[in-house]
Amino acid sequence: MSSATAGAAGTSSPAVELRDIRFAYKGGRDVIDLPALTIGQGERCFLHGPSGSGKTTLLGLLAGVLVPRTGTVRVLGTTLSGLTSGARDRFRAEHLGYVFQMFNLIPYLSVRENITLPCRLSPARRARLKGADVGAEAAHLAERLEIAELLDKPVTALSVGQQQRVGVARALIGAPGLVVCDEPTSALDSDRRDRFLELLFARCEEAGSALVFVSHDLSLAARFQRTVELPELNKAAVREMVG
Amino acid sequence: MFLLSLAWRSLGNRRLISLLTAASIALSVALLVGIEHVRMGVRESFAGTIRGTDLIVGARGGTTQVLLSTVFGMSVPNGSVSWATYERWAAHPAVKWTIPYALGDAHRGHRVIGTTAAFFEHYRFRDQSVTFASGKAPANDREIAIGSDVAERLGYSVGSKVTLAHGLGAVSFAEHEAHPFTVSGVIARTFTPIDRALYSTLDGLTAMHDDEATSGGLMMGPPPVARAPGEQPPITAFLLGTKNRFETLQLQREMNEDKLEPLTAIIPGLALQQLWQTIGSAEVGLRVVALFTVLVGLIGMVVALYASLESRRREMAILRAVGAGPRLIVSLLVLESGLLALVGATAGVALVYAGIAAARSAVEARFGLALTLHPLGSAEWAYLALVVSAGTLVGVLPAWRAYRSSLADGLSPKL
Ligand SMILES: Nc1ncnc2c1ncn2[C@@H]1O[C@H](COP(=O)(O)OP(=O)(O)O)[C@@H](O)[C@H]1O
Ligand SMILES: [Mg+2]
Numbered sequence: 001m002s003s004a005t006a007g008a009a010g011t012s013s014p015a016v017e018l019r020d021i022r023f024a025y026k027g028g029r030d031v032i033d034l035p036a037l038t039i040g041q042g043e044r045c046f047l048h049g050p051s052g053s054g055k056t057t058l059l060g061l062l063a064g065v066l067v068p069r070t071g072t073v074r075v076l077g078t079t080l081s082g083l084t085s086g087a088r089d090r091f092r093a094e095h096l097g098y099v100f101q102m103f104n105l106i107p108y109l110s111v112r113e114n115i116t117l118p119c120r121l122s123p124a125r126r127a128r129l130k131g132a133d134v135g136a137e138a139a140h141l142a143e144r145l146e147i148a149e150l151l152d153k154p155v156t157a158l159s160v161g162q163q164q165r166v167g168v169a170r171a172l173i174g175a176p177g178l179v180v181c182d183e184p185t186s187a188l189d190s191d192r193r194d195r196f197l198e199l200l201f202a203r204c205e206e207a208g209s210a211l212v213f214v215s216h217d218l219s220l221a222a223r224f225q226r227t228v229e230l231p232e233l234n235k236a237a238v239r240e241m242v243g
Numbered sequence: 244m245f246l247l248s249l250a251w252r253s254l255g256n257r258r259l260i261s262l263l264t265a266a267s268i269a270l271s272v273a274l275l276v277g278i279e280h281v282r283m284g285v286r287e288s289f290a291g292t293i294r295g296t297d298l299i300v301g302a303r304g305g306t307t308q309v310l311l312s313t314v315f316g317m318s319v320p321n322g323s324v325s326w327a328t329y330e331r332w333a334a335h336p337a338v339k340w341t342i343p344y345a346l347g348d349a350h351r352g353h354r355v356i357g358t359t360a361a362f363f364e365h366y367r368f369r370d371q372s373v374t375f376a377s378g379k380a381p382a383n384d385r386e387i388a389i390g391s392d393v394a395e396r397l398g399y400s401v402g403s404k405v406t407l408a409h410g411l412g413a414v415s416f417a418e419h420e421a422h423p424f425t426v427s428g429v430i431a432r433t434f435t436p437i438d439r440a441l442y443s444t445l446d447g448l449t450a451m452h453d454d455e456a457t458s459g460g461l462m463m464g465p466p467p468v469a470r471a472p473g474e475q476p477p478i479t480a481f482l483l484g485t486k487n488r489f490e491t492l493q494l495q496r497e498m499n500e501d502k503l504e505p506l507t508a509i510i511p512g513l514a515l516q517q518l519w520q521t522i523g524s525a526e527v528g529l530r531v532v533a534l535f536t537v538l539v540g541l542i543g544m545v546v547a548l549y550a551s552l553e554s555r556r557r558e559m560a561i562l563r564a565v566g567a568g569p570r571l572i573v574s575l576l577v578l579e580s581g582l583l584a585l586v587g588a589t590a591g592v593a594l595v596y597a598g599i600a601a602a603r604s605a606v607e608a609r610f611g612l613a614l615t616l617h618p619l620g621s622a623e624w625a626y627l628a629l630v631v632s633a634g635t636l637v638g639v640l641p642a643w644r645a646y647r648s649s650l651a652d653g654l655s656p657k658l
Contacts, residue, residue: 093566
């Protein structure tokens with residue numbers, strides 16, 4: 001087993017631990033300048049900020065797709081900035097769930113195949129399914145997310161709300177320690193949005209996953225245990241707004 | 244395996260473009276492999292122009308000259324071979340049979356050859372002997388057999404009267420009015436130069452010149468050789484078969500060193516091969532053209548893959564989010580182009596085989612070209628391997644681009 005797995009097994013370490021993060025896209029100025037942020041295990045955290053404040057960028061850092069210029073990113077006890085890019089990819093496949101704002105699905109795979117994708121890419125994640133095989137786990141999640149009847153449909157036949165639920169099922173298969181959602185409800189109307197959040201919370205609780213939920217819609221904040229205002233933390237964003 | 248199915252279904256998702264791309268590769272591969280097949284067929288039938296003859300013997304001169312003037316009815320013979328010399332070699336213990344060839348006259352652009360019944364008995368092309376579509380071989384000096392092209396072009400059939408001209412040109416100044424021939428037979432189509440020639444007896448050719456001499460006709464071509472009455476006139480060349488194939492080289496050497504009359508003896512198979520090497524260089528050009536079309540097909544594929552990348556940035560971001568590294572993304576795209584090339588190349592070969600199966604009998608009847616449905620040869624395998632590996636290799640270009648943009652995009656592709 002890799003050091004990534006060993007670190008993640010530690011129960012005491014927080015889900016997310018950021019220290020002195022600075023990040024700039026290639027050739028640009030700093031987008032993120034964040035002294036400290038900690039999110040506990042199993043915690044449901046709402047990350048709020050206006051458009052362009054660096055929310056998606058921050059999630060990219062958490063997922064290990066982006067690497068900070070300086071500082072350390074620890075996820076589930078593993079220091080991502082210390083890993084090779086291949087090891088970061090493996091870590092993400094094994095321990096992370098990611099839900100996009102929209103277009104969560106690979107168009108040429110069925111709903112079932114989209115849900116099981118992380119298990120196909122990561123043997124470690126597949127091995128974590130307790131007893132159940134990948135198909136049964138996908139069916140179970142689909143049922144809990146009320147999309148069981150869609151499992152063998154092509155993804156192009158799905159509504160946006162259904163697509164987002166399939167995205168959640170994929171993020172949660174194999175019970176990852178951290179689930180990251182990037183404005184997953186922005187394309188849903190308010191009824192669907194509430195039901196979506198309910199289902200998402202229930203599944204995260206079931207899996208014991210910490211949830212980092214990003215949105216510019218502050219009305220959602222009340223449903224979370226904790227709300228973080230990104231512009232308050234992110235000095236780069238403040239500078240941008242002032243200057 | 245998972246990656247393979249991913250690549251396959253990704254291609255299926257862009258079905259029309261994938262099909263068009265594979266089709267363009269298939270067509271170019273079909274061209275390449277088809278040319279190879281036709282080339283082999285042409286070479287086979289060229290090599291089959293004359294078979295079973297061990298040596299062709301003419302007056303001392305160029306090897307190609309002897310081959311062209313006797314077998315192909317082209318060019319001018321080196322000179323003549325005296326009847327005595329011919330008889331001397333025909334009686335050689337190693338010689339089994341001979342066919343005398345007396346060449347030099349023409350009829351409306353078609354060569355007239357004076358020969359004997361031995362020609363119809365021993366001459367072989369593609370392992371077949373000369374047979375008649377109608378009629379029979381000339382039996383006397385007033386009869387003549389004609390090739391199928393001659394019959395077709397000049398509208399002759401058995402019983403037609405033929406008046407010969409002297410010299411090889413199409414325009415005849417001196418028609419041998421005095422000695423008209425009657426067509427005794429039309430030779431079945433051979434798809435060799437035989438189809439374009441006329442065959443009289445040796446006596447027929449002699450009688451024609453004797454009659455003309457007495458009637459004071461105009462003479463073109465080589466001056467008549469002074470000879471005693473009743474003596475056989477010289478011939479142009481003769482073909483021979485040996486009793487024992489292994490004696491051919493020895494016999495060839497002896498003939499080339501003939502002290503009484505300078506001769507050139509050639510082995511037709513070797514001479515054909517040499518000739519093919521000279522005229523066959525056109526095939527290299529064809530092959531280069533076919534290779535270029537394959538290149539164009541591959542470039543088309545790269546363009547199609549490049550064009551698809553823009554709309555696939557979201558897909559790449561999703562793959563990255565579920566843990567796919569850049570290596571997987573590169574592999575996916577390389578696999579896609581490799582699959583396209585493989586499908587295209589396979590379809591191209593299938594196309595050639597289907598085409599040959601459908602057209603071979605028609606082609607054989609029309610052109611005498613025997614296209615064979617042999618299993619994939621090393622050349623075909625080499626082409627397939629070349630196309631598939633080139634296809635996979637060029638797939639690296641769009642893959643590299645996808646890799647770069649997936650790194651730059653992270654999880655938020657700009658759409
Ligand atoms: N791939 C990228 N390359 C360069 N700049 C980017 C890229 N993605 C985002 N940015 C810039 O980084 C800043 C933060 O963007 P983002 O994290 O997407 O904000 P948010 O998700 O809060 O709307 C913006 O100024 C944006 O233009
Ligand atoms: Mg964003």
